[in-house]
Amino acid sequence: MPVFEPLTLHTARLSLRLIDTGDAAALFTLFSDPEALRYWSSGPWLHPAQASDSIEQTLRAYDDGSALRLAVVLTATGELIGTATLYAFDRRNHRCDIGYMLARGHWGHGYMPEVLAALVEYGFGALELHRIEADIHPANTASASILRRLHFRQEGHLRERWFVNGEISDSIIYGLLAADWRAAQA
Ligand SMILES: CC(C)(COP(=O)(O)OP(=O)(O)OC[C@H]1O[C@@H](n2cnc3c(N)ncnc32)[C@H](O)[C@@H]1OP(=O)(O)O)[C@@H](O)C(=O)NCCC(=O)NCCS
Structure with missing residues (x-):
């Protein structure tokens, strides 16, 4: 599996592009909203420095190939409204995890x-x-x-896997195979 090249992906209404240092304010707005972070694996950001730290981590991950975190922007305006990430790459087994966050004002x-x-x-x-x-x-x-709409299948229920802000929660695990995806597109 190759380490990713610099890229921009386009959909009908949105673009996915690499994150850069100029995105700190928009990312802070996004990840400091307690309602949007309600089911996230860590609590909402409290300090703007967390945005810069996260960007540094994202840029390091571009270099070492460990994660591909992209900014989701409205193509019409360039406004950053979310992030979408492929991470936890296991190259030998050709698999990774997916994560996503959209600003509350753009849900639905x-x-x-x-x-x-x-x-x-x-x-x-x-x-x-x-x-x-x-x-x-x-x-x-x-x-x-949205995972079901994308043809992910529910594959497991793992108990008491996350401690976030004093609450412990289970995980529901979904999986999508390349073959499932290709069959659904055919
Ligand atoms: C989950 C999330 C990515 C969905 O994105 P989206 O672009 O709004 O997706 P859709 O427009 O297809 O709506 C999906 C569902 O959200 C629900 N929804 C839509 N607007 C909503 C709103 N204002 N408030 C609460 N739920 C809403 C709808 O019930 C819809 O369900 P349906 O498919 O049964 O109709 C988005 O809500 C989000 O970023 N949430 C916070 C972060 C998060 O939970 N990320 C996932 C961590 S695993």
Whole structure:
């Protein structure tokens, strides 16, 4: 599986592009919203420095190939409204995890399924993945709904896997095989 090249992916309404240092303010707005982070694996950001730290980590991951975190922008305006990430790459086994976050003001327009379809296609194509996994909070029905629409299958329920802000939660694991994806596109 090759380490990814610099890239921009385009969908009908959105673009996915590499994150850069100029995105700190927009990322802070996104990841400091407690409601959007309700089912996330860590609590909402409290300090703007967390945005710069996260960007540094993202840029290092571009270099070492450990994660591909992309900014989701409205093509018409260039506004950054979310992120979508392929991470936890296991190159020998051609698999990784997928994660996504959309600003609350943009929920319900089908944006994230549009984005994830492009990212999944890129993963199974250019990155030669065989399998993509998602780990979601059992109460995150919106996330489960978009995964099912993208042909992910629910494969497991892992107990008491995350401690976030004093709460412990289970994980529902979803998986999508390249073959499932190709069959659904045919
Ligand atoms: C989950 C998420 C990515 C969905 O993205 P989206 O672009 O809004 O997806 P859709 O427009 O297809 O809507 C998906 C579901 O969200 C629900 N939804 C839409 N607008 C909503 C709103 N304002 N408030 C709560 N839920 C809403 C709908 O019930 C819809 O369910 P349906 O498929 O049964 O109709 C987005 O809600 C989000 O980023 N949430 C916070 C971060 C998160 O939970 N990420 C996933 C971690 S695993």
